Amino acid sequence: MTDQGTSRRRFLTGAAAAGVGAAAGFAAGYGVRGATDADVVPESVVAAMTAQADNVVPFYGPRQAGVTTAQQERLMFAAFDVSTRDVEELKRMLGRWAAMAARMTEGKAVSDSPTKPAQPPFDTGEGMDLGAHSLTITVGFGPSLFDDRFGLADRMPPELTAFGTIPGDTVMRPELSDGDLCIQACADDPQVVFHAVRNLARAARGTGTATLRWSQLGFGRASSTGSGQVTPRNLMGFKDGTRNVRSDDTAKLDAQVWVGANGAAMAAEHEWMRDGSYLVARKIRMEIESWDTDPLNDQERIFARFKATGAPLTGGDEFTDPDYAALDGQGAPVIDVDAHIRLASPEQNNGLTILRRGYNYTDGQDPATGKLAAGLFFIAFQRDPQTQFKVLQTRLGKTDLLNEYIAHIGGGLWACPPGVSGPGDWFGKALFT
Amino acid sequence: MSVRSSRLWPGVLLTAGTVALTACGSSGTSASSASTAAASGSAAAPGSASGSTQPGQVIVKVTEADGCVATPDTVPAGQVTFVVTNVDAVGVTEVELVADQRIVGERENLAPGFDSTFSARLDGGTFEIYCPGASTERTTFTVTGQAAAQDEDLTALLTQATKDYAAYVDDQISFLLVPVQQMADAIHAGDLPAAQAAYIKARPFYERIEPVAESFPLLDPAIDLRIGDVEQGTPWTGFHPIEQGLFEKQSTEGLGELADQLIVDIKSLQTQAQQLSAATTTGTDGGYQAFEIANGAATLLDEVLASKITGEEEAYSRIDLLDFEANVEGSLQAFATLKPALNQIDPTIVPQISTAFDTLTAELNKFKDPNSPSGWVAYDQLTDADKKALVDALLVAQEPLSAVAQKITQ
Numbered sequence: 001m002t003d004q005g006t007s008r009r010r011f012l013t014g015a016a017a018a019g020v021g022a023a024a025g026f027a028a029g030y031g032v033r034g035a036t037d038a039d040v041v042p043e044s045v046v047a048a049m050t051a052q053a054d055n056v057v058p059f060y061g062p063r064q065a066g067v068t069t070a071q072q073e074r075l076m077f078a079a080f081d082v083s084t085r086d087v088e089e090l091k092r093m094l095g096r097w098a099a100m101a102a103r104m105t106e107g108k109a110v111s112d113s114p115t116k117p118a119q120p121p122f123d124t125g126e127g128m129d130l131g132a133h134s135l136t137i138t139v140g141f142g143p144s145l146f147d148d149r150f151g152l153a154d155r156m157p158p159e160l161t162a163f164g165t166i167p168g169d170t171v172m173r174p175e176l177s178d179g180d181l182c183i184q185a186c187a188d189d190p191q192v193v194f195h196a197v198r199n200l201a202r203a204a205r206g207t208g209t210a211t212l213r214w215s216q217l218g219f220g221r222a223s224s225t226g227s228g229q230v231t232p233r234n235l236m237g238f239k240d241g242t243r244n245v246r247s248d249d250t251a252k253l254d255a256q257v258w259v260g261a262n263g264a265a266m267a268a269e270h271e272w273m274r275d276g277s278y279l280v281a282r283k284i285r286m287e288i289e290s291w292d293t294d295p296l297n298d299q300e301r302i303f304a305r306f307k308a309t310g311a312p313l314t315g316g317d318e319f320t321d322p323d324y325a326a327l328d329g330q331g332a333p334v335i336d337v338d339a340h341i342r343l344a345s346p347e348q349n350n351g352l353t354i355l356r357r358g359y360n361y362t363d364g365q366d367p368a369t370g371k372l373a374a375g376l377f378f379i380a381f382q383r384d385p386q387t388q389f390k391v392l393q394t395r396l397g398k399t400d401l402l403n404e405y406i407a408h409i410g411g412g413l414w415a416c417p418p419g420v421s422g423p424g425d426w427f428g429k430a431l432f433t
Numbered sequence: 434m435s436v437r438s439s440r441l442w443p444g445v446l447l448t449a450g451t452v453a454l455t456a457c458g459s460s461g462t463s464a465s466s467a468s469t470a471a472a473s474g475s476a477a478a479p480g481s482a483s484g485s486t487q488p489g490q491v492i493v494k495v496t497e498a499d500g501c502v503a504t505p506d507t508v509p510a511g512q513v514t515f516v517v518t519n520v521d522a523v524g525v526t527e528v529e530l531v532a533d534q535r536i537v538g539e540r541e542n543l544a545p546g547f548d549s550t551f552s553a554r555l556d557g558g559t560f561e562i563y564c565p566g567a568s569t570e571r572t573t574f575t576v577t578g579q580a581a582a583q584d585e586d587l588t589a590l591l592t593q594a595t596k597d598y599a600a601y602v603d604d605q606i607s608f609l610l611v612p613v614q615q616m617a618d619a620i621h622a623g624d625l626p627a628a629q630a631a632y633i634k635a636r637p638f639y640e641r642i643e644p645v646a647e648s649f650p651l652l653d654p655a656i657d658l659r660i661g662d663v664e665q666g667t668p669w670t671g672f673h674p675i676e677q678g679l680f681e682k683q684s685t686e687g688l689g690e691l692a693d694q695l696i697v698d699i700k701s702l703q704t705q706a707q708q709l710s711a712a713t714t715t716g717t718d719g720g721y722q723a724f725e726i727a728n729g730a731a732t733l734l735d736e737v738l739a740s741k742i743t744g745e746e747e748a749y750s751r752i753d754l755l756d757f758e759a760n761v762e763g764s765l766q767a768f769a770t771l772k773p774a775l776n777q778i779d780p781t782i783v784p785q786i787s788t789a790f791d792t793l794t795a796e797l798n799k800f801k802d803p804n805s806p807s808g809w810v811a812y813d814q815l816t817d818a819d820k821k822a823l824v825d826a827l828l829v830a831q832e833p834l835s836a837v838a839q840k841i842t843q
Binding site: 083084085086089091092093094095096098099100102103110111112114119120122203211423424426429 | 496497500518519520521522523524525542544545546547566567568611614615618619621622624627630631634803
């Protein structure tokens with residue numbers, strides 16, 4: 001008997017346990033064991049997994065990756081406090097981050113320079129052999145970076161003004177909110193995103209430039225941005241983001257997501273944000289135990305979608321537009337006036353929309369209450385958060401039926417500058433020059 | 434032979450001991466230099482280093498793939514400006530131009546996407562461009578034309594030594610100001626680990642040039658007095674009360690004013706050292722004297738014997754070996770500036786002292802510890818036998834070095 005089937009079977013077991021890591025690494029080296037036909041993984045599956053591991057999303061370009069990139073499966077998000085007061089030191093760190101990101105997004109170690117035995121390794125090592133897994137590293141600048149420390153006050157765009165307290169924000173926790181800088185690392189492997197943030201944080205800490213303020217792992221994609229991607233489900237079991245902006249809808253992206261698209265006029269002092277986008281993150285805790293006792297018809301009333309199919313309550317399939325005017329037999333709206341999809345819909349908000357890129361998260365169990373600590377780590381990109389997210393969330397925070405089962409406990413707002421053009425360029429260079 | 438290991442990030446991994454003992458093959462290389470720093474941290478345009486160079490200009494391009502590459506790699510003798518551009522080498526934070534043990538010019542704190550410039554007057558000979566942490570760390574750099582040192586008279590050689598040393602001192606003080614400022618920032622922000630790291634980062638720059646600081650009778654006590662030396666009625670200021678706060682009390686509290694005053698004092702040191710340098714360059718009174726440099730080289734080793742080997746210097750942080758190594762490096766650099774002149778005065782003494790420095794450095798390197806914040810074993814971990822071995826190696830260098838000043842003034 002050949003061991004071909006055995007090694008593939010072991011590969012699949014390993015893949016299931018470790019995320020889809022190390023396709024090549026599992027392909028050989030296991031002894032002959034009994035294998036049935038049912039154990040055999042088809043060549044095509046192995047090939048697909050290897051291709052997924054090896055896939056590289058270009059880092060250099062006019063716009064940062066990780067916005068319209070087809071959404072990857074895993075997230076690590078991190079917010080930083082800048083500890084230095086020396087703007088030159090901050091700039092150099094952004095230079096280091098860019099050079100490191102360029103390598104890590106190609107699946108390479110931080111540096112290939114030989115490490116001497118009496119020296120800590122350049123790279124922490126846990127990303128070795130994993131592949132790039134479509135890693136993207138997206139960097140943003142928070143409103144606090146534009147205070148009096150670095151002489152950037154007059155470069156702050158009004159779009160970046162901190163929101164203050166929006167309805168529903170009363171339980172936001174400062175230790176899970178804001179930060180001078182943020183990094184969004186997304187990939188199809190959890191260890192790849194962890195490795196990326198860990199090494200970037202190490203470089204920031206090691207130079208005395210910035211320290212980690214808070215961070216969040218997202219274990220599963222909760223929206224889809226690619227035009228061919230299946231709509232995933234959130235932890236409430238509903239299809240979320242069916243009507244999200246798609247990466248091939250250039251006109252909508254230019255109108256709603258990218259700053260200064262198509263040569264739109266911009267103030268000279270804010271020109272550095274052209275081809276950037278504003279990132280809003282929200283850590284939204286779900287009251288899982290309460291939700292799980294809510295009857296199906298109430299759950300469906302809250303979202304105004306059928307749980308099984310994702311179709312709106314007014315009929316059709318998942319991708320059918322909801323009919324907000326439809327009435328039931330008693331003359332009441334089929335889609336509740338405070339249903340989640342109605343309050344958030346472009347139709348009900350003068351056509352405004354945002355690009356959602358959220359992830360399901362869990363922090364395990366809340367040690368104080370014993371309840372599951374889980375929910376949605378919401379991320380959205382937009383051209384102007386003041387007229388987009390803030391307007392939407394003000395409405396949702398007031399009357400969304402979903403509010404009974406969720407709480408916004410953290411997050412923040414960051415300006416993600418345009419892309420890094422090539423070696424020698426770095427994140428936000430135009431802001432500092 | 435190198436004993437310097439590269440560091441990953443300035444500050445966190447101070448495994449960089451700093452004696453760059455590069456033995457270049459050229460005989461009698463006399464690099465005369467005026468290493469002047471310029472445009473530190475200026476942002477490099479992408480690909481800016483790829484173009485053609487002007488006469489007297491050398492582009493040193495640092496890349497992940499190829500390490501340090503100098504274009505051109507051969508120049509005629511004269512004033513040379515080095516534009517160091519770190520394109521994408523994450524592991525490289527510093528570049529040095531080395532001639533027969535002597536650092537002719539150096540830039541620190543390099544990051545991908547940034548460039549930095551230094552210039553030097555170079556005579557004919559073979560040099561090495563040293564980029565710790567690069568995929569290729571050492572590349573040869575050649576200067577054609579007269580190795581002027583051999584032909585010039587002794588007075589000219591001694592004058593050149595003072596200019597070289599002046600440039601070295603000015604560089605060290607400018608490098609010192611960066612971590613001292615970081616330390617003050619961290620203290621004001623209440624960030625203890627960052628303040629401790631900055632303290633450790635700052636100390637070697639001061640210890641390398643301590644004899645110069647000591648020549649200003651008010652400044653050295655303000656900057657570097659240990660508690661046992663404080664006179665009654667005088668406030669205790671400088672590095673060491675800060676050290677006590679950061680490492681013994683483990684707190685940044687109440688240190689803000691001390692840290693701010695330290696910056697003022699070091700800036701004052703910088704101004705006064707620059708006046709010395711200016712006088713040295715123009716040849717007016719009050720500049721560095723060659724015999725002083727020789728004395729300084731010996732003093733640095735005395736300093737080690739007096740206060741480092743006893744463990745008094747860094748009583749709270751226990752980074753005595755980092756200071757120890759910095760004293761030795763400062764001594765070696767002072768000696769190296771005098772080499773061309775000494776080769777004329779007494780050709781036997783130069784190899785003798787060079788070898789003694791090599792031996793001392795090798796002995797010292799046994800105590801490197803990458804897991805320690807300073808990159809060195811904490812001083813209270815050393816046994817008496819360890820200390821004795823270090824003292825023995827020190828004495829072998831100190832003996833001939835202490836005779837140098839007298840040979841120069843003869």
